[in-house]
Amino acid sequence: MMDVPLNGWLLFDHAETHFSDVEVVTANADGTVHRCTYGDVTRRSRQLMRVLDALGLANDATVATLAWNSYRHLEAYFGVPLSGRVLHTLNLRLSSDELGYIISHAGDAAILVDSDLLPLLQEVHALGGLETVKHVIVFGDELPDVELPGLASYEQLLAEQPATYPRTEIDEQAPFGICYTSGTTGRSKGVQYTHRSTVLHALTISTGAGFSIGPSDCVLPVVPMFHANAWGVPHAATMLGAKQVLFAGSLDVGRLVDLMIDEDVTVSTGVPTIWLEVADEFARRGVVPPSLRHVVSGGAQPPRSLIEKFRSFGVPLLQAWGMTETGPLASVAWPKHHMRSYDEDRLVSEAACQAGLPLPCVDVTVRADDGQSDLAWDGQAMGPLLVRGPWVIDSYLHGDGGDRFDDGWFATGDVAVGSPNGYFRIADRTKDLIKSGGEWISSVDMEAALMGMSEVLEAAVVAIPDAKWQERPLACVVVREGASVTLDQIHERLSAAGFARWQLPQEFERLEVIPRTSVGKFDKKLLRAQFTSEGSAQ
């Protein structure tokens, strides 16, 4: 067989040669829509490759983006790595201090930035966080009047370059991109993807075991391109010639649903909180986007009621699981063929409510507490989840976090339960488990039960210290507008969901909103800190 390296050119070339007529649509933050094609994107990507050469950046330099989802960000997704350099997508929700640390740690030589994020970059600069950065390139035609190193306009630089660039030979083990992942303690750590891992991930997420997408699809990743490469959707869609709709700026659910309808979106990906809002919007309008085949939900456990609601729309919400460290996609909860004969309740319990079936090439195992033996997949035993595969990291950038690697496996920090039917579910993050009276309580399970209450919009459960029990669960609840909820109702619901008396929370906090981390997950660290200190102050 031919010795063809699995590098980014394999993703890029088809878009240029066979899909130059396919659209890439960007919904700008200002409400306008930008339309272009893969013909435009690939031409401009080649111009960008030339720009990076012309700026004199080292052949293996790290080039960052600080940007929303857009066609320009997509150009950087290919222009940077295909020039042999490494793309570092910065999370624009991080603090300027953390951003500065990450930029220096990765050694970013240039940053491509959306103009509305310049104030953030100026803060980073003021803190001394741009010491490695020689070039700040602003996505746009104009050059704002700010003090930043090597400031230049993206469009002006592109206009000076021809759209020709030779297909370079890139080893498949060469780095493609870097994402940092925020830990629960300490600084963020860098995950470096290779060309090989990126191509294999793109292929696998496009299968019927992944997102099931092809040239006939229009995909809308409601996941930031700065977070784990928007789950790899931009790579896969470009490779396949699927139409892409990119949503720039903060989310507006009405506009999102408009886009799904207007652009004939077939597959969309996002976190459960997005799908909660989208489900409400579908219900409010009484309309489901007609071509939407399925949506994929990842990043946290979606409530069962949400899964059921999407099924009632005729649009399955497929649960997916993964981490920045695992490609990110590692599993999707597709029902098996024979489950067609199951009744709705059984199908939802045994498949849809699971974290999924591991993707092809990805191995998962649930370890016993001894760290040596594997637990049986009996639907009961709960233990640390370990993962292995061609798009799973074997070390963090510059050797950080070495304790996460164990004999060829990556310790995810999740606690999981494997079922006899081959599916697994995430019981909790190790750090979020509540140890009460010597037994474990799963915060995820309790949240799912609470979010199944019609009165509850969102719920987060955290451990608070307890003199007698060691830890006790505290339920933090956002009540729906106009509704109310009592501790008795909460106890009733949790008992019905199978929680024992000793597991029930003794109190609950009513919040206006659950605080979120930079990637949109519940910020339990903040909740614990808040209610622990309040508690101790009492």
Added chain:
Amino acid sequence: MMDVPLNGWLLFDHAETHFSDVEVVTANADGTVHRCTYGDVTRRSRQLMRVLDALGLANDATVATLAWNSYRHLEAYFGVPLSGRVLHTLNLRLSSDELGYIISHAGDAAILVDSDLLPLLQEVHALGGLETVKHVIVFGDELPDVELPGLASYEQLLAEQPATYPRTEIDEQAPFGICYTSGTTGRSKGVQYTHRSTVLHALTISTGAGFSIGPSDCVLPVVPMFHANAWGVPHAATMLGAKQVLFAGSLDVGRLVDLMIDEDVTVSTGVPTIWLEVADEFARRGVVPPSLRHVVSGGAQPPRSLIEKFRSFGVPLLQAWGMTETGPLASVAWPKHHMRSYDEDRLVSEAACQAGLPLPCVDVTVRADDGQSDLAWDGQAMGPLLVRGPWVIDSYLHGDGGDRFDDGWFATGDVAVGSPNGYFRIADRTKDLIKSGGEWISSVDMEAALMGMSEVLEAAVVAIPDAKWQERPLACVVVREGASVTLDQIHERLSAAGFARWQLPQEFERLEVIPRTSVGKFDKKLLRAQFTSEGSAQ
């Protein structure tokens, strides 16, 4: 990223761990149905690995199969390569002389054989074709009373072995399997797949650019497992945990359609002649299998009328293109997303009637006659089709056929036309083009037009020598039962389809059936020989 080799264990392990409850159904030639699961198949594959070790076969020995599609054949698909050995699938439609040549050329040390094919193997033996073969293992419980080297019963051998076998380290560049492809002249040539090419092919054909299959599917490959690995479907389905239905023995269209309905088949793959029969059967019954999502047609150009008929059933017939030398799958004609707005006629012309869009990672190019420059994709220019990719061969086994490789590309022997929209179509096999009056006539285009006539069941067009014109087309036509057709009608039809007066055949032959090659394609070599000699005898 972890250094995980892309080898067959990645395809096999999930079936064992996560899909042990999923069925593998074999429709036996005697009308019975055998049902088992991936749990059974993987357990027995491990027993087979032990058998091969116990027989003392070299670690890298070549082990052949001479068998119909069945669960046992599937066990060999994994048991042989995962033990480090090389699987050689023998084409049971070849002559005993050719089989003997191939077995010796590949150096097969053992052959797994269906009992009904023993007479064929005895013929090979009588011709001295089993010189390298030490073990003939008969798929079944009993040992027939025949004279063959090292005769043993598969079931008896398996029963002696435990179902444990360690996951061996196999380099991804190691050979996985061999298929021979029959040339138009001379002996068959061997194509050797690697573990890497097999895994990459399995991933890619499972994407929405390929067959679009996943764990929710039930696949029925109506393609022999001895021919180009049944297009890779058994590898992919096992990897994905899709239910598999394997049809053993010669085709019975009524039984095939029964199976599609009874087993809830979602995706099926086969050659156009199968789909012609299936379409008639659907029409006769007035029933289309309710879960059938699409069928894939490869191996030859399907007539437009067939594509239209399947569309009218609500089951798209997707044209695919490839060769044993290209994985085999290299392209599928999925419509692009924006083609949803096209009217039916335009969609069928611009997408469905094309050989397709190249799969991710596969590059195709249409060369000019000079062999140097590439032709423009203008929908007009016709030239040799060349292919490149990680599952395309760079040499035949033992260095045969070296003239097919050109500067990193494989010369397919097909003549193609690329369109501005990125699709390409096969105009002809180079050797089947008709050169008349200094111009080329595409036999494929003429056949498609003829098969669009309601009176015509099948048509093959070949060149016959002509003193004045150099070559002239001869139309060989199978007329539908009860119908008739005249030369005038044929001229009328071809003129309507755009053929010029000088291109029209001056005569046609009415045949009972078009002769087929060992892999079910029209045997034009035989037709040319037949009508050329008859012509010269007149």
